[in-house]
Amino acid sequence: MSNATRMNDALQPTGHPHPLLADSQPREHTAPTVDQLADALPSAVDAALRRACPDQYTPEKAARIAATVVADLTAQPAGPCPVYRDCVDADPGHYDHYNHGIRVTADDDGATILDAGMAAFSGDSEDERRPVVYLRNTDYHDAASVHATTAKLRALLDQVDAMADRVFADHGARGAVPAGGAA
Numbered sequence: 001m002s003n004a005t006r007m008n009d010a011l012q013p014t015g016h017p018h019p020l021l022a023d024s025q026p027r028e029h030t031a032p033t034v035d036q037l038a039d040a041l042p043s044a045v046d047a048a049l050r051r052a053c054p055d056q057y058t059p060e061k062a063a064r065i066a067a068t069v070v071a072d073l074t075a076q077p078a079g080p081c082p083v084y085r086d087c088v089d090a091d092p093g094h095y096d097h098y099n100h101g102i103r104v105t106a107d108d109d110g111a112t113i114l115d116a117g118m119a120a121f122s123g124d125s126e127d128e129r130r131p132v133v134y135l136r137n138t139d140y141h142d143a144a145s146v147h148a149t150t151a152k153l154r155a156l157l158d159q160v161d162a163m164a165d166r167v168f169a170d171h172g173a174r175g176a177v178p179a180g181g182a183a
């Protein structure tokens with residue numbers, strides 16, 4: 001079925017309010033999925049435009065606006081994974097999402113100085129599916145917690161820079177012998 005046909009079908013009156021638009025029935029507090037929202041949008045936009053801007057309303061214009069919003073909502077992210085943009089698993093239909101690729105290593109021996117990444121596993125419960133962003137050995141479950149910690153890390157790195165400037169300046173002023181033995 002083409003998009004235009006689907007859109008046209010969606011715009012046909014059904015005689016009853018779409019479940020997402022009906023607010024008289026008490027219902028469970030579950031958030032609608034993007035697919036459900038995309039299904040509900042054409043008729044919602046049509047009704048809203050007809051009511052709010054009757055002089056500008058045409059079915060085509062309403063359909064065009066809805067299609068733009070739906071396309072924006074359902075756009076595939078740029079990465080190989082359709083679920084998490086940061087996931088590096090390119091296998092179609094994979095269940096577990098991860099990226100362990102953010103790290104700084106030492107130039108000499110390649111030892112990890114700091115690493116970070118993300119993981120999100122499939123599971124039956126919301127808890128199991130909750131994604132994690134980690135820094136070294138600490139897991140974070142929301143962006144605000146990550147930002148709070150990275151802010152401290154930025155301050156720490158500034159302190160390290162300032163310390164390095166002082167230490168090596170002081171060392172130079174000390175007239176130290178070169179490393180490896182007496183001059």
Ligand SMILES: [Zn+2]
Binds near residue numbers: 084094096
């Ligand atoms: Zn993935």
